[in-house]
Amino acid sequence: MTFLYKADPARGEQWARLFAQKAPELAFRVWPDVGDPATVRYLAAWMPPDDPTRTLPNLQVIFSVGAGIDQFDLSGVPAHVPVVRMIEPGIVEGMVEYVTQAVLTIHRDLFDYAGFQQKREWREMPVRAAASRRIGVLGLGVLGTAVLERLRLFGFPCAGWSRSERVIDGVDCHAGIDSLDAFLGRTDVLICLLPLTDATRGMLNARVFSALPQGASVINVGRGAHLDQEDLLAALVSGQLDSAILDVTEPEPLPADHPLWTHPRVRITPHIASATRPESAVDVVIENIRLHRAGLRMIGQVDRARGY
Ligand code: NDP
Numbered sequence: 241m242t243f244l245y246k247a248d249p250a251r252g253e254q255w256a257r258l259f260a261q262k263a264p265e266l267a268f269r270v271w272p273d274v275g276d277p278a279t280v281r282y283l284a285a286w287m288p289p290d291d292p293t294r295t296l297p298n299l300q301v302i303f304s305v306g307a308g309i310d311q312f313d314l315s316g317v318p319a320h321v322p323v324v325r326m327i328e329p330g331i332v333e334g335m336v337e338y339v340t341q342a343v344l345t346i347h348r349d350l351f352d353y354a355g356f357q358q359k360r361e362w363r364e365m366p367v368r369a370a371a372s373r374r375i376g377v378l379g380l381g382v383l384g385t386a387v388l389e390r391l392r393l394f395g396f397p398c399a400g401w402s403r404s405e406r407v408i409d410g411v412d413c414h415a416g417i418d419s420l421d422a423f424l425g426r427t428d429v430l431i432c433l434l435p436l437t438d439a440t441r442g443m444l445n446a447r448v449f450s451a452l453p454q455g456a457s458v459i460n461v462g463r464g465a466h467l468d469q470e471d472l473l474a475a476l477v478s479g480q481l482d483s484a485i486l487d488v489t490e491p492e493p494l495p496a497d498h499p500l501w502t503h504p505r506v507r508i509t510p511h512i513a514s515a516t517r518p519e520s521a522v523d524v525v526i527e528n529i530r531l532h533r534a535g536l537r538m539i540g541q542v543d544r545a546r547g548y
């Protein structure tokens with residue numbers, strides 16, 4: 241029985257070493273060294289091969305090596321092959337760190353200080369209390385919840401928005417499209433941690449920006465396609481938005497001449513907010529194989545109808 245890994249080969253070597261220790265009964269292979277395709281039961285991939293069950297006829301489970309699965313073309317994956325996204329402590333820790341630094345960058349005026357430094361200007365901005373900076377997170381799943389739980393410790397008033405009702409201690413939770421404007425109206429720093437689906441594509445657009453208080457900021461750590469980049473530029477020019485921190489763009493990377501690269505109120509990182517950590521991810525994948533063999537639902541099993 242083979243476990244096939246199809247993503248970054250250097251990480252694949254780390255997965256291979258961990259599988260050899262923790263699940264030696266499985267033959268572990270790194271794409272394109274598939275061996276006999278008929279023996280492959282489990283696939284972990286960032287991008288599965290086209291038509292995966294034709295290439296791997298006895299495939300039983302597809303694991304995403306990332307938290308999102310929007311990059312998968314699920315149309316060719318038969319319903320009997322479950323798709324599992326990555327939920328593991330390393331990815332959560334990384335995201336909490338990244339979003340915390342992004343919020344503090346905005347909160348402590350580091351865009352302004354970067355401008356002053358360029359001009360060799362020693363100039364102070366008034367320090368604003370955390371209690372006066374309202375944070376709002378789109379998406380109250382594994383990552384959005386963990387981010388809010390950390391941010392509220394700084395004293396920021398915290399709110400979140402999701403599809404279904406959620407309850408998170410100390411967080412003002414909103415659910416559904418009818419509550420979106422109320423959520424946006426009280427949000428000074430908007431953080432996107434939604435999955436990319438037909439319902440959320442292009443969601444960070446002029447309409448949403450106009451519902452935020454003037455001078456709000458946006459942090460996009462979901463997917464590039466959540467954001468209408470033209471609308472963002474227009475909102476920065478008009479002053480409706482103050483600044484944006486983007487870990488994801490559309491496309492990735494942005495073309496070299498894209499105006500977002502050089503905008504003084506935009507910071508871009510190359511989709512590094514968080515990444516799966518092999519040491520913790522392999523434990524979760526092995527546990528999921530055990531659950532699958534026992535006929536149980538796996539951790540992070542995707543609801544294909546919902547798209548996440
Ligand atoms: P989850 O599936 O745990 O959470 C998704 C949340 O979004 C849920 O609260 C869900 O609502 C909400 N949601 C989904 N669709 C809608 C909608 N139409 N309207 C309102 N709310 C909606 O995902 P994670 O927290 O694990 O991950 C979120 C995303 O973060 C990933 O899909 C990925 O795109 C991105 N990511 C980015 C990384 C990076 O490095 N930049 C790294 C890892 C992830 P409900 O609670 O009702 O289901």
Ligand code: OXD
Nearest residue numbers: 305306307308514515
């Ligand atoms: C993920 C990502 O989805 O890396 O995990 O973006």
